[in-house]
Amino acid sequence: PEAITIQELANRMAEKGADLVKALFKMGTPVTINDVIDQDTAELLVEEFGHRIQRVSESDIEIGIEGDQDAPETLKPRAPVVTIMGHVDHGKTSLLDALRGTDVVRGEAGGITQHIGAYQVKTKGGDIITFLDTPGHEAFTEMRARGANVTDIVILVVAADDGLMPQTIEAINHTKAAGVPMIVAINKVDKPEANPQRIRERLLEHEIVVEDLGGDVQDVQVSALKKTGLDELIEKILLQAELLELTANPDRAAEGNVIEAKLDKGRGPVATVLVRRGTLKVGDNFVVGAESGKVRAMVNDKGENVKVAGPSAPVEVLGLSGVPMAGDQLSVVENEARAREVAAYRSELATKKRTTAAPTSVEHMFSALN
Ligand code: GTP
Ligand code: MG
Numbered sequence: 001p002e003a004i005t006i007q008e009l010a011n012r013m014a015e016k017g018a019d020l021v022k023a024l025f026k027m028g029t030p031v032t033i034n035d036v037i038d039q040d041t042a043e044l045l046v047e048e049f050g051h052r053i054q055r056v057s058e059s060d061i062e063i064g065i066e067g068d069q070d071a072p073e074t075l076k077p078r079a080p081v082v083t084i085m086g087h088v089d090h091g092k093t094s095l096l097d098a099l100r101g102t103d104v105v106r107g108e109a110g111g112i113t114q115h116i117g118a119y120q121v122k123t124k125g126g127d128i129i130t131f132l133d134t135p136g137h138e139a140f141t142e143m144r145a146r147g148a149n150v151t152d153i154v155i156l157v158v159a160a161d162d163g164l165m166p167q168t169i170e171a172i173n174h175t176k177a178a179g180v181p182m183i184v185a186i187n188k189v190d191k192p193e194a195n196p197q198r199i200r201e202r203l204l205e206h207e208i209v210v211e212d213l214g215g216d217v218q219d220v221q222v223s224a225l226k227k228t229g230l231d232e233l234i235e236k237i238l239l240q241a242e243l244l245e246l247t248a249n250p251d252r253a254a255e256g257n258v259i260e261a262k263l264d265k266g267r268g269p270v271a272t273v274l275v276r277r278g279t280l281k282v283g284d285n286f287v288v289g290a291e292s293g294k295v296r297a298m299v300n301d302k303g304e305n306v307k308v309a310g311p312s313a314p315v316e317v318l319g320l321s322g323v324p325m326a327g328d329q330l331s332v333v334e335n336e337a338r339a340r341e342v343a344a345y346r347s348e349l350a351t352k353k354r355t356t357a358a359p360t361s362v363e364h365m366f367s368a369l370n
Contacts, residue, residue, distance in 0.1 A: 070249035079312035080241035085171035086157030094224035118314030119301035160194035184219040248311035254278035289328030292343035
């Protein structure tokens with residue numbers, strides 16, 4: 001029987017890990033979020049939270065969707081994945097552009113960046129950070145609901161001349177629900193009417209207590225326009241990342257998540273995939289959501305063709321049978337027949353999900369459905 005950690009189960013149910021821990025505590029089982037629980041307990045929890053349980057076939061189990069864990073000795077440090085969120089016009093894109101400007105590699109090349117919805121920055125100290133271009137909040141929720149918690153850290157951008165706005169609060173709530181640490185970037189401090197202190201105080205109302213006010217949420221004043229505070233922001237990201245001790249096994253069949261996907265006129269279906277673990281290689285057979293494929297080519301965020309992509313690397317993948325959905329998991333499988341088989345199975349499962357309401361029992365692995 002498959003075991004699962006509380007966090008993983010929470011991700012699949014799109015619930016807070018802390019809530020699951022609380023529920024188990026109430027049932028008389030004290031656990032922590034990284035504890036592995038057995039199938040019976042998991043089933044109980046899933047029902048407790050009002051989700052249905054659906055049995056998943058043999059084929060899905062073998063490709064080991066997130067259920068299996070890599071042995072500790074196989075784990076190597078990986079780059080943090082950072083998502084920038086905030087209210088409209090508060091400067092998310094400007095900040096991303098400014099941060100991209102700090103990339104030493106890109107600075108040298110001076111090239112034009114191809115937009116693939118995600119990119120990596122190499123800092124002066126040689127550290128690598130993966131930034132996800134601000135997905136709409138809906139996409140973020142959608143991905144989370146589908147168990148794809150791809151973000152390690154959220155940067156909340158708040159314009160110092162505007163304050164907390166509806167989407168700022170939405171972003172705060174999403175971040176809390178995802179259980180991801182937040183760094184507050186108070187932007188537009190170059191403006192005469194900027195009032196950073198007021199933002200810090202207003203954040204208190206949402207239980208975000210920044211360091212200045214005695215809390216543990218890091219904050220930094222930036223101006224995306226004047227390019228100030230960027231080094232400090234990067235420093236804080238790296239500090240936060242260090243605390244998270246992010247690792248992955250790069251030497252295994254790759255798994256990743258779709259950040260965005262589209263049908264490209266010339267190139268066919270194209271998906272931007274963030275590799276979570278393993279190394280994705282040209283020629284690999286894979287299944288992604290209800291689609292399958294064989295990696296024909298990969299393009300990195302600098303527009304270069306690459307043959308391999310390791311953990312935390314975002315790449316455009318060509319060679320898909322169709323356009324997958326944001327959040328879909330990509331898993332490399334041993335051969336083409338297998339890829340097609342699993343994709344067909346998933347496609348069938350997706351249809352069933354839509355048409356049947358009757359829950360079945362958990363056998364090997366479970367997927368929690370809303
Ligand atoms: P959406 O993608 O529409 O949600 O907006 P955004 O959050 O990406 O904001 P964007 O980067 O497009 O910036 C909005 C406006 O604010 C633009 O006119 C920017 O030039 C301006 N802006 C962004 N950062 C700064 C800053 O640090 N200082 C000043 N003065 N203006 C800024
Ligand atoms: Mg923008």
